[in-house]
Amino acid sequence: MVTAETAVVLPVLLAVLAGAVAAVVVVGAQLRCVDAAREGARAAARGEPAAVVRELVARAAPDGATTGLDAGETVRVTVTATVEPLGPLPWRIEVSATATGVREPAAGYTP
Template sequence: MAGCERGRDRGFVTAESAVVLPVLVVFATALVYGLLVVAAQIRCVDAARTGARAAARQDPPDAVTEVAREAAPSGAEVTVRREAGHVRVVVVARPPLLDGLPFDVREEAVAAVEETVGAGA
């Protein structure tokens, strides 16, 4: 009888592996994609802050946009707006390798405009 039970268990590990391995692959893929999104978000934060600092120093708008684009993920959209005493830089990017997903990563930074020396003269 012990021989019969052992015979029925043959292939059970193979069946479990056939179910578990795809789940593990999907889980690992989701982790990698999650890390890509987090990395893109961090780059957008850095780009928005860099652009806001440059705009607060009253750098030319083209230079502000260029500095922010260098720090942002590739293909990111950078918007610079000057408001009363403040500058607002918005960076919007699509995370890499996630073209099929319908979301973008967005970050915004605001800085007070610094007064330049001799501006009132």
């Protein structure tokens, strides 16, 4: 009796475990996007060149992430990444984060 019940419940337990692992992977990637966007917005607000901003974002972002930079009086950095939470299974989730900041007066922005 116990063996049959275990055989029925085991696939359900594995599915719950896979879902939990996938959730942790997606949330971790989302947090890395948020951190990368904030880091990029801070650097852009200080007046760093776009290449430096993209380099800082690339260090903090998940692998394969793309960076969008809109610099003006208000800077906006968007980081987007595609995550495969279950490895080889064909399931992809896109996560992104945007951070904005006002350019500092010492950065020398003139409209």
